[in-house]
Amino acid sequence: MSARTVPRVRWPASARHNAFYELLAAFDGPGCALCRITRRSGARLLAEISFESVNDREVRDRLRRSRGLCSWHAWDLLDDTRDPYGAAFIYHDVLHAILVEADAGADITRQESPCLICDAVAAAERRNLGILLEDVEAAELRQHLVASGGLCRSHFRSALLTGGRSVVNVLESQREVLRGASRPGWAPTGALPDPRTASVRAGGARHRRPADDVPAEPLVLLLAGPRPMHWTAGDLNFAATRCVSCRHGAEAAYEVIDRVAPGAPLCSSHLWVMLDRRGPQVARALVEPTAAALSSTIEDLGEQVVRAKTLRLGPLAIRLPAAEQALRAIQQRVGSVADCVACKEFREVARAERAGPRCRLHLAGADRARIDESVHWWRELDAEVAEYLRKSDYRFRDEVRGPEQSAPWRVVQALSGDRGLPPERAYTAGRPHKEDSSNT
Numbered sequence: 001m002s003a004r005t006v007p008r009v010r011w012p013a014s015a016r017h018n019a020f021y022e023l024l025a026a027f028d029g030p031g032c033a034l035c036r037i038t039r040r041s042g043a044r045l046l047a048e049i050s051f052e053s054v055n056d057r058e059v060r061d062r063l064r065r066s067r068g069l070c071s072w073h074a075w076d077l078l079d080d081t082r083d084p085y086g087a088a089f090i091y092h093d094v095l096h097a098i099l100v101e102a103d104a105g106a107d108i109t110r111q112e113s114p115c116l117i118c119d120a121v122a123a124a125e126r127r128n129l130g131i132l133l134e135d136v137e138a139a140e141l142r143q144h145l146v147a148s149g150g151l152c153r154s155h156f157r158s159a160l161l162t163g164g165r166s167v168v169n170v171l172e173s174q175r176e177v178l179r180g181a182s183r184p185g186w187a188p189t190g191a192l193p194d195p196r197t198a199s200v201r202a203g204g205a206r207h208r209r210p211a212d213d214v215p216a217e218p219l220v221l222l223l224a225g226p227r228p229m230h231w232t233a234g235d236l237n238f239a240a241t242r243c244v245s246c247r248h249g250a251e252a253a254y255e256v257i258d259r260v261a262p263g264a265p266l267c268s269s270h271l272w273v274m275l276d277r278r279g280p281q282v283a284r285a286l287v288e289p290t291a292a293a294l295s296s297t298i299e300d301l302g303e304q305v306v307r308a309k310t311l312r313l314g315p316l317a318i319r320l321p322a323a324e325q326a327l328r329a330i331q332q333r334v335g336s337v338a339d340c341v342a343c344k345e346f347r348e349v350a351r352a353e354r355a356g357p358r359c360r361l362h363l364a365g366a367d368r369a370r371i372d373e374s375v376h377w378w379r380e381l382d383a384e385v386a387e388y389l390r391k392s393d394y395r396f397r398d399e400v401r402g403p404e405q406s407a408p409w410r411v412v413q414a415l416s417g418d419r420g421l422p423p424e425r426a427y428t429a430g431r432p433h434k435e436d437s438s439n440t
């Protein structure tokens with residue numbers, strides 16, 4: 001097998017400089033900096049869409065083709081950007097397009113393009129991973145990496161598989177972090193929020209800290225990355241979804257989480273749910289075997305990682321056959337992971353045959369009766385969203401508000417799935433990763 005050339009990203013000096021310091025700043029909070037920086041670039045884009053581009057024809061066309069946003073970013077728009085009007089506006093447009101297609105007898109479950117925020121955020125993720133793995137100032141990065149508590153499992157795996165000049169640095173930092181985090185005395189600074197009341201906000205409350213700045217049980221933080229969003233177990237019943245798959249799936253997943261065995265594989269998203277439902281003491285006991293397994297994998301990997309390193313020849317990075325082989329060995333070691341037990345249960349229960357309407361995501365492959373029930377639900381919603389938008393107009397501000405006020409949340413449930421839905425796609429940036437698992 002011949003050597004493979006990997007194109008190398010060339011940066012203008014100033015852009016590289018800015019990106020480097022942006023990455024450095026992301027190490028300030030608790031947990032994986034790559035998660036934080038990708039999440040925040042997603043939040044910035046959502047804010048831009050929310051404040052500026054919602055009326056932009058090109059953006060609306062794009063949103064129609066992707067059927068709105070992915071579940072993750074749609075809920076970020078409601079929970080984090082806190083723009084129910086923007087969500088109603090976007091989804092009214094998307095819903096209208098879908099209903100026109102339904103009337104024409106077209107396949108309403110197809111989706112032409114992925115979530116536009118996911119697309120943009122994946123690019124930011126690759127760029128920052130590249131900086132972390134290549135930058136000459138890696139010594140400085142390494143200090144920050146250790147101080148922030150290392151990379152989450154998914155980004156650690158991405159780093160190992162991508163390779164690069166500093167990859168050994170990353171491996172050693174992670175080893176150091178794991179040794180520190182496994183010590184019983186290691187505790188987060190600052191009080192842990194009570195999961196039952198963490199999301200309750202009184203009028204005039206102080207500006208809320210971003211979810212990824214909230215301290216947490218260090219081992220969960222290390223494995224899962226920073227808290228992805230503010231929702232906790234207590235939020236989940238708000239505007240309960242009518243999708244029978246989302247509802248029964250979530251219930252089944254939580255049942256699994258409530259009796260999960262120590263070391264059982266859980267994705268990042270479900271690790272956080274587990275922490276919120278079972279508290280930090282139990283959570284720590286449940287993830288300790290996973291952290292220990294990750295530690296021993298790291299101890300074993302050192303030599304392979306050195307061999308997998310790429311060679312630099314001017315603007316090209318070359319990976320020799322021996323390096324390719326080492327990379328495959330690493331892949332087998334860190335890439336073949338068991339599926340999250342909660343996600344697995346969710347998917348099985350969500351697929352089961354059962355009467356009742358479904359969200360767009362759970363309608364794929366459904367028969368005519370299910371599609372009709374769902375379209376009926378969506379038509380009712382169409383009217384409610386229209387009414388919500390009408391009442392948002394200042395001319396009608398004195399009208400009594402009704403049940404249409406929760407329409408933005410319900411239309412997101414119908415077209416992008418319920419809050420906290422296990423991610424199904426390969427677009428992983430800044431949110432829990434589908435292929436993620438505790439059994440590394």
Ligand SMILES: [Zn+2]
Pocket residue numbers: 032033034035036151152153154155156225
């Ligand atoms: Zn991460």
Ligand SMILES: [Zn+2]
Pocket residue numbers: 069070071072073074115116117118119
């Ligand atoms: Zn997305």
Ligand SMILES: [Zn+2]
Pocket residue numbers: 243244245246247358359360361362417418
């Ligand atoms: Zn659903």
Ligand SMILES: [Zn+2]
Pocket residue numbers: 266267268269270340341342343344422
């Ligand atoms: Zn999961």
